[in-house]
Amino acid sequence: MDKVNLTATSTFGLEAVVKRELKNLGFEKQTVTDGAIEFEAKISDIPKLNINLRAADRVLLVMGKFKAYSFEELFENTKKLPWGDILPIDAHFTVTGKSVRSTLYSVPDCQSIVEKAIVEKLKQKYKINWFEKSGAVYKIQVAILKDTVTLTIDTSGAALHKRGYRENQVAAPLKETMAAAMIDLSFWNPERLLLDPCCGSGTIPIEAAMAAKNIAPGLERKFVSEDWGLIEPIYWKNARKEAFSAIKTEVMPKITASDIDPRAIEIAKINAENAGVDDVIDFAVKPFDSIKINEHYGVCISNPPYAERMGVLEEVEQLYRDMGRLFRTDKTWSVYIITSHEGFERLYGKRADKKRKLFNGNVKIDYYQYFGERPPKKQ
Ligand SMILES: C[S@@+](CC[C@H](N)C(=O)[O-])C[C@H]1O[C@@H](n2cnc3c(N)ncnc32)[C@H](O)[C@@H]1O
Structure with a gap:
């Protein structure tokens, strides 16, 4: 089993970002549905995908897809799939599910x-009747x-937004995958100043610095x-080695991040x-109304309070007014x-100029985009 179908899952609204990331990693042919991008790959690509995808939630191994209108059809079609090629005799597998319309x-x-x-399929393969489930974890969904059934096994484990650098967080942190997507959807590049004036635990500036320096988001964590036994350790080793050598140490983006809360x-x-990017981010305790902009062509990417989750409404509304007033200058x-x-x-x-509907957890949000003048082309 070398060629497989994989699905990269994403937050609703971020499919196009994940699609582009997959294309950049060499996976051109993709089928996109709500929150899921399916594509063909090799088993040995699983490390590279988990280590490098910035905006995807998980990478799932697709075991099979079929129509089922009865429990019998569900049973028989599931049993036909090659579970014994993936699950070892001691596999600790669990099954979760969802059903829509x-x-x-x-x-x-x-x-x-x-x-x-x-279990029936594994009994045929391993010729035993009782499985201890004492080995590696396989989360089947x-x-x-x-009426179309898709059976997958999660290859990521902890969701991909868990990069490992965020030990501590503020009251309403942004998912790292969402921050990475916000940066990808902007026209920011390391030659322009990036400002996050409500940076909280720093997710946006940190993700921006990591993207600019091409630090792979999954370099410091493990995957289930x-x-x-399916993926030779050498593939994990090589994917990490490749990601390390792709880091652009010479790129030094200018990033300013501030927050009212010390x-x-x-x-x-x-x-x-923790993320290894503290040298390129200037942090400061500062209320928004004391911020001055004294550099042109800067880019502000921010996740200010919404009031729904934190902050008092009048203060939040005043903050939004202050934002408009400052950036109109x-x-x-x-x-x-x-x-x-x-x-x-x-x-x-x-x-x-542009608005994109997204979800932050269960909260419906909009990504408001105001495009400033373009910087002059370099000679
Ligand atoms: C939604 S949180 C940002 C979360 C952040 N993106 C993260 O991932 O941790 C909003 C932040 O805005 C800050 N804030 C609220 N009012 C502010 C103001 N007037 N000036 C600067 N920061 C403010 C809060 O202290 C809070 O940390």
């Missing part, structure tokens, strides 16, 4: 039928959408499929140090703000 709607029943079918800045500094600045406050544009005082 399908005849088979009872998720607990579907889970237990899939589990029974897998049965997902049924409009490393414990499977504790947030303390945390952000530690996180930046220099037409060369580009501003990218994520918030769930539907009155943001009115308070900021200008309609966004």
Whole structure:
């Protein structure tokens, strides 16, 4: 089993970002559905994907896809799949499930039928009747959408936003994958100043610095499929080696990050140090209304409070007004703000050039994008 189908999952609205990342990693042919991008790869590509994808949530190994309208069909079609090629005799496997607009709607029943079918298949292969499940972890998912069943095994383990650098966080931290996507969707590049004036635990500036220096997000963490016998350790070693040598140590982006809360800045500094990018981020304790911009063509990317989750509404609204007032003083600045406050544009005082609907956890948010003048082309 060398060629496999994989799915990179993403937050709703970020599919295009993950699609582009996959293309850059060499996976051109993709099928995109809501929150999932499926593509063909080799088993040995699993390390490279987990280590390098910045905006994806997980990488799943697709075991099979079929229609099922009855439990019998679910059982028989699951049993036909090559589980014995992936799961060793001691595999510690669990089955979770979800069902949307399908005849088979009872998720607990579907889970237990899939589990029974897998056990039957493994009994045939290993010629035993009892499985200890004492070995490596395999998280199997049965997902049924409009009667199409997709069976996958998670290769990532902890979700990919868990890079390992964020030991501490503030009250409403942004997912690292979302911060990475916000940067990818902006026109920021390391030659322009990046400002996050409400940086909290530092996720946006840290992700920006890592992207600029091409530090792979998964370089410092482990993935569940490393414990499977399926992927030779040499592939993990090589993928890490390759990622290390791709780091652009010479790139020194200019990043400024501030927050009104001294504790947030303390945390952000530690996180930046953990991520190895503290040398390119200037952190400061500063309320927004004392910020001055004295450089052209800067880019502000920020996740200010929404009031839904933190902050008092009047203060939050004043902050949005202050933002509009400051950035209107220099037409060369580009501003990218994520918030769930539907009155943001009115308070900021200008309609966004572009708006993108996203989700931060379960909160519906908009990514407001104001494009400043382009920097002059270098001679
Ligand atoms: C949603 S949190 C940012 C979370 C951050 N993106 C992270 O991942 O940790 C909003 C931050 O804005 C800060 N803040 C609120 N009002 C502010 C103001 N007037 N000036 C500067 N920072 C402010 C809060 O202290 C908080 O850390």
